[in-house]
Amino acid sequence: RDFNERCAQCSDVNWGLTDGGRFYCRSCHNVTERTREVVNTNVISNTRVQTISKGLRKQEKTDGGCEWYVCEGFQFVLKKQAEALEALGVRPQMKDEILCNFWRCYLQKSKQAYCKRPAGETIKTLSTCNSSTDVDSDPERSSVLHLLSLSESEGDLQTDCSFASSASKVSESTSVCSGSVDGSLYLMKKQKDKLMMTMPMTLSFCYMALLWLREPMTLSDLLRFVVEGHIPYLNVFQHFPEKMKLRGLDLRIFCVESWPVYEEVFNKMLELAVFLDLPRFPDITESCFLHPDMLCMKYLMEANLPDELHNWTCRVVKKIGIGEADFLTLVPGNKSTRKVKYDVLAAAVIVVVLKLLFLLDDRYEWLLSDFAEERNKNNKEGGPYFEFKKWYKVIKCSLDEKQKKLDEERARCLWRCEKPLFYSANKKSKVLKRRQMVVNLQNQFGKLSGSARPAEKPTPSSFQFRWSEESTDGSCFHGHSLKAILQEKCDLFTTMNSDYWLCTVKLCAEKVCGHLAHYREVEFPESYHFVLRLFSFLLRIQPSYVHDEVCVIEHKLFNKKLCKKPKYNTLLRK
Numbered sequence: 001r002d003f004n005e006r007c008a009q010c011s012d013v014n015w016g017l018t019d020g021g022r023f024y025c026r027s028c029h030n031v032t033e034r035t036r037e038v039v040n041t042n043v044i045s046n047t048r049v050q051t052i053s054k055g056l057r058k059q060e061k062t063d064g065g066c067e068w069y070v071c072e073g074f075q076f077v078l079k080k081q082a083e084a085l086e087a088l089g090v091r092p093q094m095k096d097e098i099l100c101n102f103w104r105c106y107l108q109k110s111k112q113a114y115c116k117r118p119a120g121e122t123i124k125t126l127s128t129c130n131s132s133t134d135v136d137s138d139p140e141r142s143s144v145l146h147l148l149s150l151s152e153s154e155g156d157l158q159t160d161c162s163f164a165s166s167a168s169k170v171s172e173s174t175s176v177c178s179g180s181v182d183g184s185l186y187l188m189k190k191q192k193d194k195l196m197m198t199m200p201m202t203l204s205f206c207y208m209a210l211l212w213l214r215e216p217m218t219l220s221d222l223l224r225f226v227v228e229g230h231i232p233y234l235n236v237f238q239h240f241p242e243k244m245k246l247r248g249l250d251l252r253i254f255c256v257e258s259w260p261v262y263e264e265v266f267n268k269m270l271e272l273a274v275f276l277d278l279p280r281f282p283d284i285t286e287s288c289f290l291h292p293d294m295l296c297m298k299y300l301m302e303a304n305l306p307d308e309l310h311n312w313t314c315r316v317v318k319k320i321g322i323g324e325a326d327f328l329t330l331v332p333g334n335k336s337t338r339k340v341k342y343d344v345l346a347a348a349v350i351v352v353v354l355k356l357l358f359l360l361d362d363r364y365e366w367l368l369s370d371f372a373e374e375r376n377k378n379n380k381e382g383g384p385y386f387e388f389k390k391w392y393k394v395i396k397c398s399l400d401e402k403q404k405k406l407d408e409e410r411a412r413c414l415w416r417c418e419k420p421l422f423y424s425a426n427k428k429s430k431v432l433k434r435r436q437m438v439v440n441l442q443n444q445f446g447k448l449s450g451s452a453r454p455a456e457k458p459t460p461s462s463f464q465f466r467w468s469e470e471s472t473d474g475s476c477f478h479g480h481s482l483k484a485i486l487q488e489k490c491d492l493f494t495t496m497n498s499d500y501w502l503c504t505v506k507l508c509a510e511k512v513c514g515h516l517a518h519y520r521e522v523e524f525p526e527s528y529h530f531v532l533r534l535f536s537f538l539l540r541i542q543p544s545y546v547h548d549e550v551c552v553i554e555h556k557l558f559n560k561k562l563c564k565k566p567k568y569n570t571l572l573r574k
Contacts, residue, residue, distance in 0.1 A: 003015050003023055007025040007027065007028060007030055008030065008032075009025065009028050009030045010025060010027050010028040010030070012025060012027040012028070014026045014027050018031060027116055066243045066244070067181050068179070068180055068181065068243075068244045069112075069180055069181050069182050070180050070182055070183060070186045070197070070250075070253060071107060071112045071113065071197065072244070073180065073237070073240065073244065073250070073253070073254055074197045074202060075103065076239075076240060076241075076244075077199070077202050077232065077236050077237075077254075078099065078103060078202055078205060078206075079095075080232040080236060080239065081202060081203070081206050081231055081232055081233070082094065082095035082099050082206070082209075083095065084230060084231045084232055085206060085210070085217075085231065088217075088225065088230060088231075088460055090210065090213075090215050090217070091213060091215070093213070094209050094210065094213055094215070098209040098212050098213060099205060099206065099209040102205060102208060102209060102272075102276060103205065105276045106205075106272070106275070106276060109275060109276065109277075110193075110195070110196075179244070179245040179246045179247040179248070179250045180246075180249075180250050180253075183248065183249040183250050183253065184249055186249075186253065187249055187252065187253065194271070195268075195271060195272065195275055198253075199233065199254065199256050199260075200260045200261070200264050200265050200268065201268050201272070202233075203222060203223070203226065203233070203260055203265045204265050204266075204268040204269040204272055205269075205272065206222065206231075207219050207222055207265060207266075207269050208269045208272060208273060210222070211269075211281060211290075211330065212281055212282065213282075214282055214284065214288050214289070214290060215289075216289035216290075216462075218290070218295070218342055218343040219262060219265065219266060219341070219342075219343065220262065220343045220538070220539040220540055220541065221343075221462060223259075223260055223262060223265065223540060224464075224540055225460060226259070226260060227259055227540070228458060228460070230460045233256065233260070234256060234413075234415070235255070235415075235416075235417035236254070237250075237251075237254040237255065237417070238417040256415075257415045259410075262539070262540065262541045262545070263541075263545070266339075266341060270332070270339055273330065273332035273333075274332045274333045276332075277332075277333075278332045279332075280329060280330070280331045280332075281329055281330040281331070281332075282329070283325040283328075283329045284325060284328035284329050284342075285325055286323065290328070290342040291323060291328065292313070292317045292322060292323055292328075292342070292345055292346050292349055293310075293313070293314050293317060293323060295342060295343060295345075295346035296310060296313040296314075296317070296346045296349055296350055297310055298346075298462070298463075299343075299346055299347055299350055299535070299538065300313070300350060301463070301467070301478065302463050302464065302465050302538060303350070303395070303465075303534060303535070303538070304391065304394065304395060304465065304467045304475075304476065304477050304478070305350070305391070305477060305478075306386050306477055306478065306479070306480045306481070306482055307478050307479065308481065308482045309350070309353055309354075309357075309482070312353045312356070312357070313346075313349050313350060313353050316349055316352060316353060316356075316553070316557065317349060319557060320553060320556040320557055321556075322345065322349075322553075322556070327340070328340055328342070338552075341545075341549070343539050344539060344541070344545055344546060344549050345549055347535040347538070347539060347546055347549070348546055348549035348550045348552075348553050349553060350535070351528075351531055351532065351535065351546065351550050352550055352553050352554060352557065354531055355500065355501075355528070356495055356500065357482070357485060357486075357495055358388055358485070358527075359497055359499065359500070359501070360525055360527040360528040360531065361501060361525050361527070361528075362525040362526050362527050364497060365388045365389075365527055366388070366389060368388060368484075368485045368496075369387045369388040369389035369390070370389075371484060371485070372385040372386060372387045372388075372484040372485060373387050373389070373390075375484045376484075382481065383479050383480060383481050384474075384480050384481070385480060385481050385482075385483065385484035385485075386477060386480040386481060386482055386484070386485070387480075390474075390477075391477050392527075392530065394475050394477075395534060396530070398465060399533070399534060399537060402464065402465070402537065403537060464538060500558070502551075502554055502555075502558070503517060503524070503547065503550055503551045503554060504517040504518075504551050507551060507552070507555060515544060515548050516548045516551055516552060517547060517548055517551040519543065519544040519547040519548075521543075529543070532546050532547060532550075
């Protein structure tokens with residue numbers, strides 16, 4: 001405030017202090033040789049002592065915390081999530097280059113950083129519970145942001161305090177105590193701006209970076225790793241630096257009490273890509289893991305289905321043209337193309353192939369299974385023929401067991417953080433003592449009740465089911481043959497049945513109800529519902545979303561017949 005000289009480069013008077021105590025211009029980031037002078041009258045009167053300011057900005061005397069902004073908290077969360085993804089095998093450039101640039105672009109376009117502060121803008125602290133009249137009421141933005149920087153080699157980040165600048169418009173009665181400077185204003189602005197940062201949006205950022213690099217990780221894999229605890233999400237704020245104190249409204253921003261939803265994370269990723277004005281993403285080609293042919297191979301292995309089904313999935317993908325790069329590649333802002341959910345698309349292709357071969361009408365698949373069982377009795381050469389009935393029993397047993405285990409883990413989930421939150425040094429000992437008492441009581445009651453200790457989080461893996469061809473119980477169907485249910489014509493194997501039933505004759509408008517087709521379990525065969533349930537568990541989404549994609553693929557596959565014969569006689573379940 002006391003340094004009123006104009007900048008030599010831009011002639012603006014808008015100064016801040018670096019960690020070394022030098023003045024820098026917030027408009028053009030020019031650093032001068034001039035250092036701050038502080039008058040010290042405690043030692044010798046009429047003597048001016050020059051000191052260099054070190055450490056974090058504006059230390060609070062009461063609780064040892066410092067001023068911090070909400071965007072800094074989300075930057076720390078993104079940094080931790082990127083480090084966890086790197087530990088899972090993602091390339092390091094995802095964190096240091098792609099995600100870091102996306103985040104900087106978001107801060108600039110949302111006018112939270114990397115932008116010129118409007119003239120005459122003032123900064124005020126909203127937190128009424130820890131107001132202070134310490135030196136330099138203009139908060140420095142470099143120290144903590146450098147500490148939390150996604151890329152350690154980058155310089156300081158100068159933030160535009162656009163939220164705190166409007167504090168003069170808000171009365172003191174609406175200011176609620178919070179650890180961050182702009183907690184209450186952030187929540188007020190969040191009600192109007194849909195792209196204000198939230199915890200699910202951090203995963204949208206991560207998935208957008210993964211998709212840009214074409215990493216072999218789908219959105220369903222990302223969300224599953226979050227639930228399993230391999231990627232920080234639940235109570236991640238307890239790992240914030242000690243100087244960043246959370247209280248009041250901060251918990252409403254960073255505390256989550258539900259797991260991320262696939263549709264919400266996906267849709268926010270699309271909105272972010274448009275908001276950041278990103279160009280066309282790198283092409284998804286046949287060699288990419290996200291290509292339907294590659295993902296179909298993965299899900300066929302996980303669903304314990306025969307390897308020969310992959311030839312059929314590839315034929316369907318090629319027939320309807322969903323393997324083309326122009327269809328699969330994300331182009332932000334292009335409303336003419338439907339955005340692809342790669343994992344859901346691959347699962348839907350497998351469901352359509354199963355309907356082509358087995359019909360899944362609660363009758364024909366069992367007849368084929370009985371026929372294959374009879375041929376297996378007389379089969380003495382080659383591998384066994386695939387029996388749908390036997391596969392159904394094996395998968396249902398494993399699926400029910402996995403689903404029960406998942407439900408129990410979710411029921412035991414503790415949404416409250418293990419690390420106690422204390423807001424002052426005086427209360428720290430009391431809070432820690434109380435927390436230790438609670439832990440001791442829980443351990444004692446656990447021993448008395450004989451309850452088992454919670455299992456450690458599983459090792460991260462792309463597969464949830466493991467099927468070994470070396471098993472002697474015959475529970476692995478990868479090497480089984482489909483010849484028992486196919487007929488050969490002109491050196492090509494075709495299906496025995498010529499019928500096919502459509503899930504829906506006409507697609508709905510997705511914008512109206514959010515779905516392209518209505519799905520009610522009682523209206524469809526049990527076998528079809530079981531297959532949907534299997535893939536919805538693998539992807540951790542609702543069966544209705546897989547059903548939507550199945551309907552879209554069916555209409556592309558039978559488009560000519562539907563156009564020529566509006567009253568196409570399909571085999572429907574009555």
